[in-house]
Every structure is written in C-alpha cells, then in structure tokens.
Amino acid sequence: MNIEIKEQNGSYLGILTGWIDTAEASQFLEDLKPLMANANKSIELDCNQLEYICSLGLRGLLQLKKESAAKGGSMILTHVKGEVLKILLLTGFDRLLDIR
Amino acid sequence: MVEAPNFEYKYDLAYRKSFAARLSFRIMGIAAAVFLVAVVLFFHFTGDSMTLPLTHQIVKYGTIVFIVGLTSLFVFCTWAIYQMSRPLQQFAESAVSIAGGNLDTPLPKIHSEDELLQLRNSFEYMQTSLKQHINDLQATTASKERLQSELIIAHDIQMGMLTTVFPERDDLDLFASMTPAKEVGGDLYDFILEDDELFFIIGDVAGKGVPASLYMAVTRTLFRHLAGNYQSAANIMREMNHAIASANESLVFVTAFVGVLDLRTHHLTYCNAAHNAPALITADGQCQLLEVETNLPIGIQDHYRYEEQQIAFPENTALLLYTDGLTEAMYISADGGRKLFGEDRLLHDLEKNKQASAIEVIDYLKQHVNVFADGTVQGDDLTLLFLRHGASCKNDSTAPRRIIMKNEMTEVSRMRGFFLSVCREHDIDDDTFKTLNLAIEEWVANVINYAYPKGIRGHVELTAKVSEGVLTLVIKDHGAPFDPTQHTDVDVEATLDERQIGGLGIHLVKAIMDTIHYERTADGYNVLTMTKNVE
Numbered sequence: 001m002n003i004e005i006k007e008q009n010g011s012y013l014g015i016l017t018g019w020i021d022t023a024e025a026s027q028f029l030e031d032l033k034p035l036m037a038n039a040n041k042s043i044e045l046d047c048n049q050l051e052y053i054c055s056l057g058l059r060g061l062l063q064l065k066k067e068s069a070a071k072g073g074s075m076i077l078t079h080v081k082g083e084v085l086k087i088l089l090l091t092g093f094d095r096l097l098d099i100r
Numbered sequence: 101m102v103e104a105p106n107f108e109y110k111y112d113l114a115y116r117k118s119f120a121a122r123l124s125f126r127i128m129g130i131a132a133a134v135f136l137v138a139v140v141l142f143f144h145f146t147g148d149s150m151t152l153p154l155t156h157q158i159v160k161y162g163t164i165v166f167i168v169g170l171t172s173l174f175v176f177c178t179w180a181i182y183q184m185s186r187p188l189q190q191f192a193e194s195a196v197s198i199a200g201g202n203l204d205t206p207l208p209k210i211h212s213e214d215e216l217l218q219l220r221n222s223f224e225y226m227q228t229s230l231k232q233h234i235n236d237l238q239a240t241t242a243s244k245e246r247l248q249s250e251l252i253i254a255h256d257i258q259m260g261m262l263t264t265v266f267p268e269r270d271d272l273d274l275f276a277s278m279t280p281a282k283e284v285g286g287d288l289y290d291f292i293l294e295d296d297e298l299f300f301i302i303g304d305v306a307g308k309g310v311p312a313s314l315y316m317a318v319t320r321t322l323f324r325h326l327a328g329n330y331q332s333a334a335n336i337m338r339e340m341n342h343a344i345a346s347a348n349e350s351l352v353f354v355t356a357f358v359g360v361l362d363l364r365t366h367h368l369t370y371c372n373a374a375h376n377a378p379a380l381i382t383a384d385g386q387c388q389l390l391e392v393e394t395n396l397p398i399g400i401q402d403h404y405r406y407e408e409q410q411i412a413f414p415e416n417t418a419l420l421l422y423t424d425g426l427t428e429a430m431y432i433s434a435d436g437g438r439k440l441f442g443e444d445r446l447l448h449d450l451e452k453n454k455q456a457s458a459i460e461v462i463d464y465l466k467q468h469v470n471v472f473a474d475g476t477v478q479g480d481d482l483t484l485l486f487l488r489h490g491a492s493c494k495n496d497s498t499a500p501r502r503i504i505m506k507n508e509m510t511e512v513s514r515m516r517g518f519f520l521s522v523c524r525e526h527d528i529d530d531d532t533f534k535t536l537n538l539a540i541e542e543w544v545a546n547v548i549n550y551a552y553p554k555g556i557r558g559h560v561e562l563t564a565k566v567s568e569g570v571l572t573l574v575i576k577d578h579g580a581p582f583d584p585t586q587h588t589d590v591d592v593e594a595t596l597d598e599r600q601i602g603g604l605g606i607h608l609v610k611a612i613m614d615t616i617h618y619e620r621t622a623d624g625y626n627v628l629t630m631t632k633n634v635e
Contacts, residue, residue: 022545023512052534055542055604062599069596083534090611091604092592 003031011042017049025056032060039067039075048079053087065097076100124177128170135166187216191223203231251283251310256557258284258313261320264504264559266458267293268521271363271415274298275458275502276485277466279425285481286312287423288320292327296363299327299336302421302485303356304375306397315352318344319398323358333358333371334408337398341373345402353399357392357421361413363489368413371406373398376427379443379450381418381488387450389443390419415490420450420461425482429469432476441472457499458486459563470623497525500565507548507558507579512541515562526566528634536571536632539612542605543575543584543628551579551626569635573613575628582626583618584609 001024002017014035020028035043043064053061061077068075076098080088088094139162190208197205207224210217258280266274276289286305291298301323305312322340330336336358344354355375361368372392380390395406413419429441449468453461462484469482503518505511516537523533544560552558563574589610590603610616613630621627 021512021516022541022548023509052538054538054545055608056545058604066596083531083538086531086535087538087608090608091590092594095593096596096599 001028003028005031005034011044012038013044013046015046015049019052020050020054020057021052022054022056025054025060028057029060029063032064035064036067038073039064040071040073042073043068043075045075045077046079047077047081047084050080050084051082053084055091058087058091058093061093061097074098123181124174127177128174131170131173187220191219194223198227198230203227203234252556254310254313255280255283258317259559260506260557261317262288263290267291267298269293269363272298272487272489273458273499274300274485274487275462276483277462278481278483279466280481281425281478282309284310284313286316287425287481287483288316289421289483289485290320290323291485291487292324294328298361298363298487299323299359300361300421300485300487301327301336301356301358302375302378302423302483303354303398304423304481304483305354306352308480311350311352315344315354315399319354319356331360332408333360333369334406336360337371337373337395337406337408338404341396341398341404341406342402344399345404348399351399353397355397359419359421361487361489366412366414366417366489367410368419369408369410371395371408373406376422376424378422379420379446381420381450381454383414383416383490385454387447387454389447413489416488417490418486418488420446420465421485422446422465423481423483425478425480426465426469426484428480429473429478429482430476431473441469445472458488459500459502461486498565498567500563502561502563504559504561505544505548507552507556507560509545509548511548511560512545515540515544518562519564522564522566526571526634528571532634535612536573536634539609539630539632540573540575542608546582546605547575547577547579547626551577551582566634569633571632571634573630573632575626575630577626578624579626581620583620584628585616585618 001020004015004017006013006015012035014032045061065075067073078100080099085094085099088097088099139159142158187208187210194205194207205227207220207227210220259278262276262278266276272293274291276291278285278287278289280287286308288303288305289301291300293299301320303316303319305315305319319340322343323336326336326339330339337356340356354373356373357370357375357378358373359368359370370390370392373395374397375392377389377392379387381387390411391409393407393409396404427441427443427446431439433439445468446465449465450461453464456464465484466482469478501518501522503515505515519537519540520533522528523530523536528536540562544562547560551560558577558579560575560577563576565572565574584606587603587606590607591598592607609630613632615631617629619627619629
C-alpha cells in the first residue's frame with residue numbers, strides 16, 4: 001500500500017497504490033491525515049493502481065468524504081476498477097462517494 | 101439470580117411503645133385484681149359491726165389511692181419498659197446496618213451486667229467474625245483470580261511453543277494438534293525439517309497441570325536444540341534423558357517417541373521411550389501398530405542406553421503418533437460403566453481414512469473421541485501427529501488445507517499467501533481470489549481484534565477445501581462467542597449523513613459469500629463455515 005499526495009493550484013491529488021488490507025489500514029488512515037486537514041479543498045483520489053481495499057480502508061474514504069462535505073470541499077475517486085469497484089458497489093459506497 | 105427477600109424491619113417507636121403499654125396494662129390488671137380481692141377480704145372480716153361512715157371513708161380514700169397508685173404504676177411501668185427496650189431498638193438498628201454491609205456500625209453501650217450485655221457481646225463477636233470471613237474471602241478470591249490469569253498466560257506460552265506452521269512440501273503431508281485437558285498440559289509434539297530430514301517427537305509428561313507443563317517446555321526445548329546436532333533418534337533420546345535425569349529431584353518422567361525420517365532414502369529410524377506404539381499405514385494399505393522396543397521413559401535413569409530401530413518408509417507410508425489421551429479417552433455410562441477408546445477403534449478409524457490427508461485424519465479422530473466420550477470429561481491431554489510421505493501427498497486436490505494463525509494483525513499477510521496458493525491450485529482467477537480473500541480477511545481481522553481479551557494470545561484457524569466446484573471455508577477460534585448472522589446489517593442505502601462508520605466487515609462477508617453458517621461448539625469454539633461457488 002502506498003499513497004502519494006500532490007498539491008496543484010490549491011487542489012489535491014492522492015495516488016493510491018497496491019493493497020490496503022487490515023494490517024496496513026491504520027497506516028492508510030494515518031497517510032490520509034494531510035488530506036483530512038485540507039478537506040475544504042478539492043481532492044481527487046486516483047485509484048488506477050489500487051488493487052484491494054478492506055473495510056477499514058473504506059472507513060478512511062468515508063471519513064474523508066464526510067469531512068469534505070462538512071467543510072464544503074469536494075472529493076472524487078477516479079479510475080476505480082476491477083475488485084475495488086466491485087467492493088464499492090457491494091457496500092453501497094458508489095452512492096456515497098463521487099466516482100468518476 | 102436470587103432475589104433479595106422483601107420485608108421491612110419493624111423496629112419503629114409505635115411498635116415498641118405499644119409493647120411497653122401492653123406490658124403496663126398487664127401489670128395494672130394484676131394490681132386491680134389484687135385490690136378487689138383485698139376489698140372483698142376487708143368487708144368479709146369487718147362485717148356489719150363497723151360504722152358506716154368509716155367504711156365509706158375507707159372505700160372513698162382507698163379508691164382515690166388505688167386510682168392514683170394505678171396511674172403512677174402505669175407511667176412507671178411504661179417508662180421502665182421503654183428504658184429496658186431502648187437498647188433492643190438500637191440493636192435492631194445496628195443489625196440492619198450490619199446486614200447492609202457496614203461492619204463497623206457502633207453497638208449500643210450496656211452498663212448493666214445482664215442478658216443485654218450478653219447480647220451485646222454476641223453482636224460484637226458476630227461483627228468481628230464477619231469481618232474476618234469477608235477479608236479471608238476477598239484474599240482467597242483475589243489470589244484465585246491471579247492464579248487463573250497466570251494459568252491463562254501459561255496456556256498461551258505453552259500453545260505458542262507448539263509449532264503450528266506445517267511444512268509445505270510435495271512429498272510430505274504433516275499435521276499435528278494438542279488439546280490440553282486443563283489450562284496447561286504435559287503433552288508435547290514438535291518437528292524440524294532440515295534439508296531432507298524430518299525430525300519429529302511426541303511426548304507425554306507423567307502428571308498434569310503446571311508441574312507437567314514445565315517438563316513439557318523443557319523436553320520440547322531440548323528436542324529443538326538437539327534434533328539438528330545429534331542426527332540419530334537414539335542419540336537425541338539419550339541426550340534428552342541425560343539433561344533431565346541428571347537434575348530430576350521430583351522424579352517426573354516423560355514417555356516419548358522420536359523419529360528421523362529421511363525423505364530421500366525413504367528410511368525411518370526411531371527410538372521409543374516407553375511411549376504408546378504409533379500406528380502405521382503401510383504403502384500397501386495395512387493399518388497396524390508400529391513394532392517398538394520399550395526403553396525406559398526419559399528422566400528415570402541417567403546414562404541409560406536407548407536402542408533405536410529402523411524401517412523402510414516408502415512413498416505413501418503414513419504414521420500416526422498419539423498420546424494416551426486418545427486410546428484412554430473414556431466414556432462413563434449412566435450406570436457407571438467405563439469404556440476406553442482403545443487401539444482397535446484407532447486402527448479401525450485409520451482403516452477408514454487410509455487415503456485421507458493429515459488434517460482430515462486428525463479432525464476425524466478428534467471428532468470421534470468427542471462423540472465416543474459423549475460428554476464424559478476427559479482427564480488427559482490429547483495430542484496427535486500424522487505424517488504421510490510420498491509423491492502422491494499433494495495430488496489429491498480435494499484435500500482440505502489449513503493455516504493456523506496467531507491473533508496478530510501481521511498474520512493477515514501470511515494468510516493471503518496461503519489462500520493465494522489454494523486458489524492457484526484450483527484455477528481460481530485473481531479477481532475472485534481478491535474478493536474471497538476480503539471476506540476471509542474481514543472475519544479473521546474481527547477475530548484477531550475482538551475475540552480474545554487484550555494481551556491474551558489466541559489462535560484462529562482457517563481451513564479451505566474445494567470440492568465439486570464449491571469452495572468451503574471454515575474459520576475457527578477459541579475466543580468470545582460472536583454470531584455474525586445475528587448481527588444487524590449496515591444500511592447500504594443510507595445517505596452520507598446517515599451512514600454509520602463501522603459494521604462494514606460483516607456486511608462484506610455476507611455479501612461476498614453464498615452461504616454462511618455459524619456455530620458455537622460445546623467446547624467453546626466459534627466455527628464459521630462459508631461456501632462460495634467457484635466454478
């Protein structure tokens with residue numbers, strides 16, 4: 001699991017890579033903190049390289065989305081595919097998160 | 101739960117006063133009767149000879165004196181009885197307070213040396229002995245709890261010593277299990293694979309509980325240390341015996357069987373120190389007990405010469421090592437009749453499971469012992485180690501595979517590796533593997549996080565089996581009961597504001613798998629069985 005965060009003209013891009021499993025989920029939540037701090041901005045999470053996400057990882061995404069909605073920012077997921085998309089559909093997260 | 105009796109203590113003033121008044125009236129009644137008798141006697145003896153006015157006066161003043169006297173008597177009696185019964189009221193109040201748990205309640209002061217003082221002394225004695233008993237009870241409970249928690253830790257340490265990662269080799273199928281009868285047991289098993297040599301041991305320390313478990317730990321550590329360095333089974337046994345017998349004041353002994361299987365030359369050398377003869381399944385399918393020389397158990401006589409034996413162990417030969425917890429498993433019927441599991445049942449079971457894998461054989465035997473005992477509490481630890489040597493070991497793709505994990509989150513990645521190899525073996529594609537792995541991971545993570553109390557070592561066991569296009573996953577743990585089928589599902593239709601964080605894991609397990617069945621076994625295991633069509 002890896003998350004790379006880039007800032008461009010006041011908006012944020014997070015590139016998620018690999019497996020977010022239960023063992024790594026707490027690290028993932030930690031890594032999301034810089035984005036949480038900027039939840040009032042526009043945030044894009046690129047999931048092209050994301051292969052796997054467990055429920056704890058989904059919780060992290062939900063928390064960020066709630067924070068963003070509360071602070072009037074925006075958060076979108078891009079390039080969601082395969083297994084990750086399937087899990088988002090199974091959990092009804094496709095309705096909660098903005099998937100492009 | 102027993103309900104506290106519901107009654108009130110009636111020691112109030114009105115009750116006591118009426119008691120005093122009743123007594124006063126009784127005394128006055130007696131006094132009035134005495135007066136009447138006196139008047140009658142007076143008239144009887146004085147007769148008509150007395151002058152009328154004098155008689156009148158006597159009657160008049162006598163009546164006044166009588167009424168005044170009676171009233172004074174009433175007041176005096178009431179006051180006296182009130183005074184006498186006051187300490188009783190205070191005793192009653194003290195008793196209620198003591199019963200409420202306040203053992204230091206002050207008792208009324210008694211200055212007279214009568215029955216009240218006796219009562220007070222008895223009360224005082226009751227207070228001190230109650231205090232003493234409660235203190236003793238608290239101390240006993242605390243030390244019991246401490247011992248119990250130390251036993252649980254000892255159990256964790258002991259189970260942690262047993263190797264639960266089994267070799268992954270095409271020419272070897274090995275599995276073992278140990279079930280202690282108490283928190284800690286005196287059985288042991290271990291194995292070490294060095295290059296192409298498999299060293300293995302099963303042992304049983306005489307006795308049970310903590311003393312036996314200490315020797316179990318020593319024996320297992322000695323074996324681990326000696327196995328690689330001393331090569332032959334007899335040498336390992338001799339050195340273990342030397343180490344234990346040379347400092348064995350409590351004369352605890354260990355029966356053991358040590359084997360060295362050379363997987364290249366298909367040759368088994370073994371040494372038996374008064375242990376049960378293992379059962380052998382020969383390459384041509386005969387089930388019999390292995391022929392063993394009986395040497396002395398470990399720990400009895402230093403420098404004892406242990407004899408070793410050897411046999412050819414061609415491919416498809418299998419060996420079951422066990423402790424007497426198997427053959428001496430007991431069934432006690434309602435009329436007190438006793439029956440032992442015995443070697444015949446064991447050989448019969450092996451006959452039925454000749455082709456089965458190590459996991460299947462061990463599960464079958466443990467299950468059979470449970471059914472056989474039918475609720476009779478087992479007094480002895482049960483340890484089983486099954487190994488089969490041969491190229492055909494991993495050919496049977498319907499054989500279940502198992503991984504035993506500790507309750508540590510890092511085990512999740514080891515499990516992923518295990519499950520990936522199961523999926524590869526059955527041509528399950530990578531996407532399906534990921535989805536299924538998520539379902540397993542969510543449940544296993546739940547067990548790791550919540551099943552065992554903080555800081556307590558526990559295990560979670562995953563068994564995977566594919567048969568006729570259906571993947572069956574069984575996840576077993578010894579933690580607190582948790583039934584996912586009784587768990588309210590998350591509302592996947594909820595909006596962002598309503599959506600709760602949490603409960604997703606269980607939802608995913610249910611959404612991904614085709615069927616889920618939960619069982620809490622009589623021996624305290626959570627067993628979750630899930631299936632998925634993978635064709």
